[in-house]
Amino acid sequence: MGTGFLTIQEVSHCFFSAQEASLVLSDIDLEVQEGEFISFLGPSGCGKTTLLSIISGILTPLQGKVLLAGKPPSRDIGYMLQQDYLFPWKTIEENIMTGLRITNTYDAATRSNALHLLSQVGLEGTESLYPRQLSGGMRQRAALVRTLAANPKLLLLDEPFSALDYQTKLKLEELVFSLLQEFGKTSVLVTHDIEEAIAMSDRIVLLRAKPGRIAKVVHVPEEIRRLSPFAARRHPAFTALFQSVWKELEQLEQS
Numbered sequence: 001m002g003t004g005f006l007t008i009q010e011v012s013h014c015f016f017s018a019q020e021a022s023l024v025l026s027d028i029d030l031e032v033q034e035g036e037f038i039s040f041l042g043p044s045g046c047g048k049t050t051l052l053s054i055i056s057g058i059l060t061p062l063q064g065k066v067l068l069a070g071k072p073p074s075r076d077i078g079y080m081l082q083q084d085y086l087f088p089w090k091t092i093e094e095n096i097m098t099g100l101r102i103t104n105t106y107d108a109a110t111r112s113n114a115l116h117l118l119s120q121v122g123l124e125g126t127e128s129l130y131p132r133q134l135s136g137g138m139r140q141r142a143a144l145v146r147t148l149a150a151n152p153k154l155l156l157l158d159e160p161f162s163a164l165d166y167q168t169k170l171k172l173e174e175l176v177f178s179l180l181q182e183f184g185k186t187s188v189l190v191t192h193d194i195e196e197a198i199a200m201s202d203r204i205v206l207l208r209a210k211p212g213r214i215a216k217v218v219h220v221p222e223e224i225r226r227l228s229p230f231a232a233r234r235h236p237a238f239t240a241l242f243q244s245v246w247k248e249l250e251q252l253e254q255s
């Protein structure tokens with residue numbers, strides 16, 4: 001039994017086709033502490049999304065197990081993806097309340113918290129609008145509210161900023177970071193963006209491909225971690241860390 005809030009224990013996974021079995025993840029072992037922010041970085045196809053699916057409980061690994069607060073993953077997990085997946089025929093408020101109903105957390109208090117959260121992310125006044133009436137960044141903020149309103153124990157973020165323009169992406173990173181700090185959420189991010197991983201994370205897990213394995217865990221130094229993502233990018237230690245992670249990734253892609 002692991003010591004972390006999130007325990008990933010000797011996880012391996014294969015996908016089977018009619019012709020072959022392909023080993024996608026091999027012996028993934030990781031302990032994530034409560035309140036920690038972890039990123040997975042690695043070459044395309046190394047199994048990052050598969051690993052998130054296993055952590056969320058959507059996919060059962062061929063071997064090994066995942067525990068969240070000592071139990072198998074359940075509905076206590078929030079998932080944010082590149083696409084917002086808001087229902088186009090529902091208003092923003094209806095979308096968010098549907099999120100609460102699906103997770104069985106709808107009551108007067110969670111409803112009121114959700115509306116408060118909506119104004120915290122700058123979307124007050126959008127309650128009766130439909131997703132098509134909002135910009136991409138606004139829709140992702142609404143999706144963030146829908147995810148956080150259910151008060152998940154763990155937040156899984158699969159490239160949630162990658163479809164946004166640079167400025168919107170930086171603003172949303174800033175917003176997510178401050179909300180996660182406020183609520184002390186444990187989070188796992190999949191990204192291809194080294195800057196984003198350094199700016200948001202406590203630790204970065206570098207994965208190698210074929211099969212996906214942990215190559216290295218990089219601890220982001222305290223002087224960067226205590227800054228917001230925007231300020232972190234301007235810290236002198238940021239560039240050196242960026243270069244070293246870049247080099248590690250290049251070696252992983254060649255190996």
Ligand SMILES: Nc1ncnc2c1ncn2[C@@H]1O[C@H](COP(=O)(O)OP(=O)(O)OP(=O)(O)O)[C@@H](O)[C@H]1O
Nearest residue numbers: 015016024042043044045046047048049050051192
């Ligand atoms: N449902 C599936 N059936 C068969 N193979 C799959 C399935 N899902 C993923 N794979 C394969 O597993 C490997 C890992 O895929 P995954 O999407 O987890 O990688 P990734 O690291 O998230 O990739 P990317 O960085 O490109 O998003 C890939 O080779 C992919 O083709």
